[in-house]
Amino acid sequence: MLQLICAEIGHTWSLPFENPFIIWFQSLGGTNGYFHYFLYYLFNFISMFGEEMILVGVVGLLYWGLDKKGGERVGFMMISTTLVNPLIKNIVCRTRPFDSDAGIQNFRDVSGYSFPSGHSSGSASTFAGTAVEYKRKKWKWLIAISVVIPVLVALSRTYLGAHYPTDVVCGLLLGVAMVFLIQLLYKVVPNKYFIYGGTALLGIAGFFYCTTDDFFTAYGLLIGFICGIIFEEKVTKFDNTKVWWRVLLRVAIGGALFLGLNEGLKAIVKLCYPAYKENFWFESIFRVLRYGAVTFLMIGVYPMLFKQTEKLWKKLGWVKDENVEAADVTDEITATNQPIAPKKNTLGIIGFALSFVAGFVGIVLSAIAVKRAIKDGYDGKKLSVAGVAISVGWIVLFAICMIALVAFMQHKP
Secondary structure, X not given: OHHHHHHHHOOOOOOOOHHHHHHHHHHOOOOOOHHHHHHHHHHHHHHHHHOHHHHHHHXXXXXXXXXXXXXXHHHHHHHHHHHHHHHXXXXXXXXXXXXXXXXXXXXXXXXXXXXXXXXXXXXHHXXXXXXXXXXXXXXHHHHHHHHHHHHHHHHHHHHOOOOXXXXXXXXXXXXXXXXXXXXXXXXXXXXXXXXHHHHHHHHHHHHHOOXXXXXXXXHHXXXXXXXXXXXXXXXXXXXXXXXXXXXXXHHHHHHHHHHHHHHHHHHHHHHHOOOHHHOHHHHHHHHHHHHHHHHHHHHHHOOHHHHHHHHHHHHHOOOOOHHHHHHHHHOOEOOOOOEOOOOOOHHHHHHHHHHHHHHHHHHHHHHHHHHHHHHHOOOHHHHHHHHHHHXXXXXXXXXXXXXXXXXXXXXXX
16 A cells, blocks of 8 residues: 555655755755865764664674673664664655755765665664663663764764655654564563564565565574574573673674674675676575574674683683672672772773774774775865864764763662
8 A cells, every 4th residue: 555655656755845955954064175075974974873883883782791681672673673664665665865856965875765764763773772771770871872873863864865854754763663662562572582583474574575685684683683592592691791891892803703704704605606696586585694694693602702701811810809700790799798899990991992992993984084085086185174074973972882881880779
């Protein structure tokens, strides 16, 4: 029925104010000045907070580091939202703004359909899901992050010409709605695997009409998630940690493995079948299997390394006694049932470490921006503006997230 309605009104449609708003928004930076390039790179960077690696990093921070059960629930909120989104997209089939109006510029390499915005719904489900999951803590900073980051992502997608305002608004609403729906299901359904299995069964419908990569990516994530959770509960059974450097190490290695395994599998298949992307069904099924396998390894198998690294930390003397291990697992009491007092130099060490990491990543992202800008033929001054925009955006957003992490670790119930 919805497809028939869309066919009647056409796939290129917008409300009267949308195209003028996008054109006005893009004109704020001018057409070729320094502020234009600053906004261009800044919004491209902000857009990353609705993309795969950042969202995986947020879920990994919870699941691998701070709270396994909470990470599982937030992870399912994110994955189920990324599955529902393309199911809607491939029914509505709305074209991108830059394809419907010559006055709208395309500042981002995008494909597929426009409604609703996947970046907006993904960031909303992940960050709002985290806030809802820990609502009993009543952390105002977490509520602020859950609102600010998705809204910034939504604005960035509009500025870049990838989405209409209605795309991003409906994307945000979809993400938030999925959070509350999943929370409700967790409360009323006695076995969580009924929820997971039901979602997988409903998702099968997409194989009959979806033609965009995002559906097959999401379905692979879902299958890998379910298998990984089962394997972890039956075999791995790892413990969380609230020791800051272990959290960061687990997330850094996990993120690198997720990216490396994904790219490695693609490279292997490309060597065996160079033209595999031209075969729609081969590429689609391979995408499901690839993301399913990598997600399973990251959720179920990768945490098996945590127990082995514990032995290494003890051997190196970084874990000195049982009190430290108790603090690592519970963060509440020592062996003598006394509150744990944070070390005086903890915040200083964290500040130094975060400054180093932020600087290093800022340099890397700036280098990527410069490389892309050189390819586009930009001059030296514009290159420097691009680097500054990327670095400023990274440091500000990274600092927000890390301050939240420090607050979480220092919190006493």
